[in-house]
């Protein structure tokens with residue numbers, strides 16, 4: 001699984017980079033080529049304008065030797081292939097290559113094509129129409145630019161009278177420049193691209209692989225290993241949550257899941273144990289009960305007949321008593337093995353409060369105790385045994401009433417919602433204006449059999465409260481000021497789940 | 512009807528059978544014995560018995576079979592079931608099937624005598640007592656007192672209160688079958704009552720014990736404060752002022768299904 005995901009990712013990344021870089025490279029090369037060509041074009045044009053203007057004076061003065069000289073000088077410059085001037089008939093009048101002078105230019109040749117394409121000579125041409133690229137002899141690419149020399153009054157009125165005024169175009173200046181340097185650079189660029197693209201692909205893929213390994217594969221591997229450990233039965237295994245990202249959260253929920261699993265397993269084990277214990281004790285009890293009936297009956301008969309104040313009577317009394325104790329032990333075992341878990345439902349705590357108040361109402365009224373109720377409406381429901389929760393409140397209310405005594409006082413009971421680190425809770429407070437709890441006794445009030453009421457109290461009230469609250473996953477706290485009063489604060493989790501915090505975490509996460 | 516027979520004991524376990532016989536003989540009762548249901552039926556066909564005392568677990572047909580058969584063929588014969596151990600199911604089932612009561616093993620002399628005396632007295636005065644405690648009916652509920660009353664056979668009752676608590680007490684005919692009550696033992700507040708298990712022990716002269724089975728499970732809120740001063744309240748008004756304890760029921764919805772809803776027969 002591991003290699004497949006990373007390989008697939010790698011191939012996908014490489015293909016993406018290849019396509020992207022190729023497109024980018026090609027468009028770069030093309031635009032570079034265009035830019036360089038037009039640069040050359042501009043140079044050629046400028047050059048041809050320079051030649052035209054510098055030869056003009058010599059022409060007007062009809063000094064061909066000067067024209068030749070200028071053209072020769074320019075033609076020798078680097079990058080210039082050819083400079084020619086030919087007349088309307090196509091006869092070369094001047095050229096840097098003397099051999100060409102006097103030769104006729106073929107009108108279909110590349111240099112003439114622009115004007116003579118339609119067989120009718122055009123007289124005004126744009127720059128792009130005047131330029132052409134072509135392969136010169138030897139396959140070298142070259143750029144040619146023609147520059148028509150137009151007739152002007154100064155020409156026709158010149159002393160030489162070489163050109164009549166009716167002529168519009170007197171001849172054409174043709175400059176050819178080599179594209180060799182451009183081509184050389186373009187080739188170099190292409191070579192560079194061919195090396196760069198694979199290198200980039202390699203680098204990017206490598207980078208992604210390294211990142212993938214450390215960011216995804218390793219934590220995933222850790223999780224897979226942890227899952228294997230848990231699957232092999234070690235439910236105590238926990239991952240150390242190191243990271244703050246999705247994997248960190250995954251680790252957290254993995255731990256929560258394992259915890260829950262362990263808890264569930266413990267419960268199953270426990271209930272299995274209880275179930276088999278139940279079957280066992282039921283069987284044993286059945287077997288023991290028969291002989292025990294005999295023991296009880298016969299020893300009781302013997303006891304009836306035993307002479308009063310005899311040692312035998314005492315002995316038989318012991319037998320009967322112990323047989324009855326056996327019976328209680330067996331019964332206790334049966335009760336234990338038959339314990340059914342209390343059934344839990346969704347509960348509105350306000351109803352619980354009202355029910356509890358309904359039950360103790362009379363008692364409070366008789367004692368002249370004023371009850372103030374502050375209940376929050378729309379209280380979220382808690383999960384539990386409503387009757388047991390009523391019991392909790394009854395115990396608290398009865399204690400409050402006891403603390404107030406007969407001289408009258410007040411009890412405040414309120415409900416509300418409290419968000420704690422553990423999640424949402426319903427909070428119920430029972431406060432009284434009674435005698436309060438001495439500081440050194442506060443820690444003991446929940447202990448079984450702790451009572452300050454002598455024989456009047458059993459001291460089990462708050463122990464029962466504690467037990468029920470624990471069973472509901474809640475908490476109870478007591479705050480007391482001696483002589484002023486006592487407040488019991490009860491917290492019950494809203495729809496008790498193992499980790500209510502995780503829902504909050506994901507709520508404000510970006511996705 | 513050649514022989515007189517007060518009690519037929521059906522039990523396969525010898526020591527229990529003999530113990531029961533011994534206890535009953537001390538009461539000067541005529542006792543017949545059977546090992547299984549077939550033997551019991553044979554005896555019942557030959558003799559008219561006032562009471563059948565049968566174990567539940569018997570070889571072959573069970574005590575429940577014998578119970579059903581007896582109620583059908585000899586309706587004036589009462590049946591008390593001996594259970595291996597009391598469970599909700601057994602308790603509720605025995606009453607549902609028409610048993611007079613049940614007695615869990617191991618019992619002692621006073622406990623067996625208590626239930627046998629009550630059963631024999633009931634069978635002696637059957638028509639009058641039946642009139643006192645009508646069988647299950649869904650009639651219109653006459654008054655508030657009869658509202659929400661649920662019965663475990665003709666044995667005990669539970670009344671639900673609007674505040675969520677319930678009072679428990681003994682059924683109309685129960686006190687009529689007792690000897691003079693000497694003492695009443697009730698669970699203390701915060702103890703638990705369990706459906707089909709011991710709710711109260713009523714002690715009478717001669718170490719006789721009458722056991723009351725609870726119709727509902729719950730946590731005990733309080734015992735009837737008046738009853739400790741005047742035990743005869745049970746006798747005078749078992750369904751009213753003579754209530755025994757008040758509880759917070761635990762598993763009300765499920766447990767009520769197992770009880771009979773009817774009105775009180777008294778007054």
Ligand SMILES: Nc1ncnc2c1ncn2[C@@H]1O[C@H](COP(=O)(O)OP(=O)(O)OP(=O)(O)O)[C@@H](O)[C@H]1O
Nearest residue numbers: 399400403436445451452457458459460461462486
């Ligand atoms: N509201 C209160 N004000 C002052 N003291 C209190 C209050 N609630 C409880 N106590 C103290 O805690 C002790 C234990 O209370 P608990 O309910 O467990 O037993 P009890 O009330 O003494 O007896 P029981 O509830 O079994 O009849 C009380 O005896 C009393 O001293």
Ligand SMILES: [Mg+2]
Nearest residue numbers: 395399461462
């Ligand atoms: Mg208390």
